[in-house]
Amino acid sequence: EDDSLRVTVVDDGTTTDDLSVDGATAGFDAWLSAGPWPAIVADNRAAAGLRTDPLGETSRVLGRSPVTLVGPTDRVEALEQHCGGTISWSCVGDVSGQPWSTLGGAPAWGAFRTGLTPVDTGGGLVALDQAVANRSGTTEWSTTELDDVSDWLSQLVGAATFSNDPLDVMLTRPGSFSLTAPLERRSGPAFGRADTGNRFRLLYPEPMVTADVTLSAATGESVDALLDRLGGDRLARTLTEAGWRLPGQPSPFTVNGSPELPKGSGLTTPGALQALRTTVQEMRP
Structure with missing residues (x-):
């Protein structure tokens, strides 16, 4: 010390x-x-x-x-099928708030909810940057693209639960969320424990940021x-x-596979990220 x-x-x-x-x-x-x-x-x-x-x-x-997506294995498998084989942020936003029974899942799972960290943390802001990039089709999105996807983002954010450590909540209470979006620094060590990989799936969504x-x-x-x-x-x-x-x-x-990282962060401009912070804070229930 x-x-x-x-x-x-x-x-x-x-x-x-x-x-x-x-x-x-x-x-x-x-x-x-x-x-x-x-x-x-x-x-x-x-x-x-x-x-x-x-x-x-x-x-x-x-x-x-990098940002990862983690969810209970049964829910991830059902979502993969609903999303056409690959889970993307675009699809996650589209299904947010919908009953699992309409998505190919069990009625007992309730509604689709994502566990997110607040946008005032690095992990929370970077994850939602990735979400907007996937929906808009460009990592160089601006406030114009942010406005274009605002209804979709509002659906994603409105159905989400924000907490400081949603991954820990989901691992200890598996029915809490359908999906979480932790940084690999949190999900990687969790999947190093023998039981986690049997009950949960870890994905690296695109574009990698x-x-x-x-x-x-x-x-x-x-x-x-x-x-x-x-x-x-x-x-x-x-x-x-x-x-x-x-x-x-x-x-x-x-x-x-723990894929190789891109040379840069893959994030958009600071001004657009600040606009994202403000937008999400206004959208939160």
Whole structure:
């Protein structure tokens, strides 16, 4: 342990909002974020005409994790058949809120519900970026495409249940959700347990997108010096233990092939992601 380090855990979206207003200052030396949050801060401030920046440099990518879909085996098999053999986000949105009895499933399963993490977390925002990209047919979707798919997105979000760890809820209470969308850093270790793979299925939906971990320095701080202070080996070990893939290294997981990651995150622009955050927050029941 290093007594000189003090860690505060805050949702990335909360930090983003705090840093996006006039007069904002970073109440930290370094911000370890999962997802495109520093870029969203910069874009929000530029859009508001704010000249000073509470953040300095952002590091290289330190860890990565793709979005996965996880569901009880019987429900995944029924959904695959209903969706024509491949489960896509587009199909998930179309069936959201519908009775399973109309989708080829058992009436006892109730209505189709997805368990999602909030859009103020890296995993939640990245998953819904992937959903919009799949529905709109482009990873470079803009607010125009977001408007075009708004009815579909409203159906997906309106029937979903948002919680901090829907995967854990589903694994302990299998009837809670029809499907969840955790990052691989959560689903990979879960499927390392012998019983999980017998009862649940893990899928890698398209187009593949990733939440990427970076370290951003407060203005006046050196990101390289901060990384040295944290210790490269210690940080890599911490990220690996938390399920993140280290750049350039193979996946530690073997479930469903654990496909190679794309070179970039595959996410759309910061401005469009901020619009997605706002839209989903307004749609949530």
